[in-house]
Amino acid sequence: PRTEPETVFQYVDITSVSNQRKCITEARTVLGIDAPSRARQVIRANDIIVATTRPNLNAVAQVPSELDNQICSTGFCVLRTGVGILPDYIFAFVRYESFIEALTDLVKGALYPAVTDGQVKAQQIPLxxxxxxxxxxxxxxxxxxxxxxxxxxxxxxxxxxxxxxxxxxxxxxxxxx
Structure with missing residues (x-):
């Protein structure tokens, strides 16, 4: 976004995701020059975003088509599926209690409990x-x-x-x- 200061885009940050409804409730419209420093990840329709901060809250969402090619915070791990893997299945799995518990067990830091993208992506998902x-x-x-x-x-x-x-x-x- 900062490399395109005049471009307007939709920005998804942690507050945009309802951890109760498991969806993006509101993306903010942001001008590239005004983009937060964490606005650096391109999201595509059907990507699964997993908040890496406070994983016990399970702030996860599947990116809707209207947010295709928009931007999300680096506070999310973006999961993009490949051939033979349904996005809906991965979205179901990241809401599963064992996934949440596994990430919660990995949390480092009491004031800012978080996991890394690598830790999220290292989770075993039965396929x-x-x-x-x-x-x-x-x-x-x-x-x-x-x-x-x-x-x-x-x-x-x-x-x-x-x-x-x-x-x-x-x-x-x-x-x-």
């Missing part, structure tokens, strides 16, 4: 045939869709509950109760 990768990734996608629907419904209920006291007070003072 079944493509058909099994598809099956596993598909199951997880279905389950995550159901979780997202449940989360949205719960959020709507919470909004309704939060608004209820004010509505009751309004009705009470209007003499409707």
């Amino acid at each position: 079944p045939p493509l058909s099994e990768q598809r099956r596993i990734a598909g199951l997880l996608r279905e389950q995550m869709t159901a979780v997202e629907k449940a989360r949205a419904a719960a959020e709507a209920e919470l909004n309704t509950i939060t608004a209820l006291p004010a509505a009751l007070l309004l009705r009470a003072f209007a003499g409707e109760l």
